[in-house]
Amino acid sequence: MTESILQVRNLVKHFPVQQGVVFKKTIGHVRAVDGVSFDLNRGETLGVVGESGCGKSTLAQVLMRLEQPTSGSALFEGVDMFGKKSAEQLRSLRRDMQIVLQDPYTSLNPRKTVGDIVGEPFEIHPEVAPKGDRQRRVQELLDIVGLNPEHVRRYPHQFSGGQRQRIGIARALALKPKVIVCDEPVSALDVSIQAQVMNLLGELQSEFGLSYIFIAHDLGVVRHLSDRVAVMYLGKVVETGTEDQIYEHPQHPYTQALLSSVPVPDPSLRNRRESIRLSGDVPSPASPPSGCRFRTRCWKARDICAEQEPELAVRLDGGELAPDTEQGHPSACHFAERNEHVIS
Numbered sequence: 001m002t003e004s005i006l007q008v009r010n011l012v013k014h015f016p017v018q019q020g021v022v023f024k025k026t027i028g029h030v031r032a033v034d035g036v037s038f039d040l041n042r043g044e045t046l047g048v049v050g051e052s053g054c055g056k057s058t059l060a061q062v063l064m065r066l067e068q069p070t071s072g073s074a075l076f077e078g079v080d081m082f083g084k085k086s087a088e089q090l091r092s093l094r095r096d097m098q099i100v101l102q103d104p105y106t107s108l109n110p111r112k113t114v115g116d117i118v119g120e121p122f123e124i125h126p127e128v129a130p131k132g133d134r135q136r137r138v139q140e141l142l143d144i145v146g147l148n149p150e151h152v153r154r155y156p157h158q159f160s161g162g163q164r165q166r167i168g169i170a171r172a173l174a175l176k177p178k179v180i181v182c183d184e185p186v187s188a189l190d191v192s193i194q195a196q197v198m199n200l201l202g203e204l205q206s207e208f209g210l211s212y213i214f215i216a217h218d219l220g221v222v223r224h225l226s227d228r229v230a231v232m233y234l235g236k237v238v239e240t241g242t243e244d245q246i247y248e249h250p251q252h253p254y255t256q257a258l259l260s261s262v263p264v265p266d267p268s269l270r271n272r273r274e275s276i277r278l279s280g281d282v283p284s285p286a287s288p289p290s291g292c293r294f295r296t297r298c299w300k301a302r303d304i305c306a307e308q309e310p311e312l313a314v315r316l317d318g319g320e321l322a323p324d325t326e327q328g329h330p331s332a333c334h335f336a337e338r339n340e341h342v343i344s
C-alpha cells in the first residue's frame, strides 16, 4: 500500500505587481502558482515539468517555506506545514525536507571549504551530529555522493560542475531528510554528467528511502527517475499520471507538445511521434488567458476553451468526468484524449 508523505491542496502563490517609488500601489498579481494539488508518496519520485515561467521554482520555494503561500495547504506526515507549530515541529520539518538547487556554481559559497558547506546544517541542528563527530560525518557524506573524503578542505572552484552538484546533494543529505525537492538539479550540467547525477539520486533514493519532487523543464530528463509526473502550465497542473500514462498515453495537448520535443534515441521509434511545434511564448502569469490557459497556443482550441476553464479530472470515454483515484490519469482539457478505460 502506498503511503502519502506530503499532501498539497490548492496551493496558491501570487506576487503583487507594484507601481510607484514612494507610494507603492498594487496594480495586479503574478499568479505564479494558482491552485496546485498533489500527493507525494513515501519513497517515490514525482516529476514536475513545464516550460520556464510555469511556476515550478515558486512551488519549490513555497514547499520549502522560503515563500509564504497566498492560500492553500500542505500536510507533511499529517502536520500542517503552513499553520502554527511548536518549536519542535518546526525543527523537524526543517530537517525532514531539503532542497537541491539548479546551479552548482552559484549555490555554494566560494569562500567556504567543502567540509564547511556540507557540515553547515549541523550548526543549526547539532542534535544530528555532535561537534566531535562532524568531520567524520562530513567525510562519510562526501563518500556517499562519490567524492573523495580527503578533499574536505578544498574550495568549490576546485571541483567540476558535476562534482559541485554532488556537494549540494551531500549537504541536502546531511540532516537525513525524508523528502528532497530537486529544483532542476541537472539542467546546468553536460548531458553525460546529467546521467551520472541522476543515477546517484536514484541510488540514494533506494538506499535511504527518500521521496523526491523532481523539477525539470524537459520531460526527457525526469522519465528515468519519476514514478509519477505532474505537468504544469502557467501556475496550474494540467495533467498528472504514472510514468507510463504520461509518456505512452499523454492526454493534454501541452503534454503531447512537450513530449514531441524530447529526443528519441531509437530511430525506428521516431516516426511514431508527431512533431508538435508550440507557437509563441508562455503568456504572462499576471494576465493569464480566460478559460483554458493553454488555449492561445493550442491547435485543438474552440470557443468553449475561452469560456470555460477545464477541470483537472479523469475523463471517461463518454466525456463525463470522474473523481481522481490513485491510478487515475486526470487532465485539464475539454478535448483531452481519452485512450484509457481504467477507472475504479
Ligand SMILES: Nc1ncnc2c1ncn2[C@@H]1O[C@H](COP(=O)(O)OP(=O)(O)OP(=O)(O)O)[C@@H](O)[C@H]1O
Pocket: 015, 016, 030, 031, 032, 050, 051, 052, 053, 054, 055, 056, 057, 058, 059, 217, 285
Ligand atoms: N519574487 C517574485 N516576484 C514577482 N514575480 C515572481 C517572483 N518569483 C517568480 N515570479 C514570477 O512567477 C512566475 C513563475 O516563476 P517561476 O520561477 O516559479 O517559474 P519556473 O517554471 O520555475 O521557471 P524557471 O524554470 O525559469 O525558473 C514567473 O512569471 C516569474 O517571473
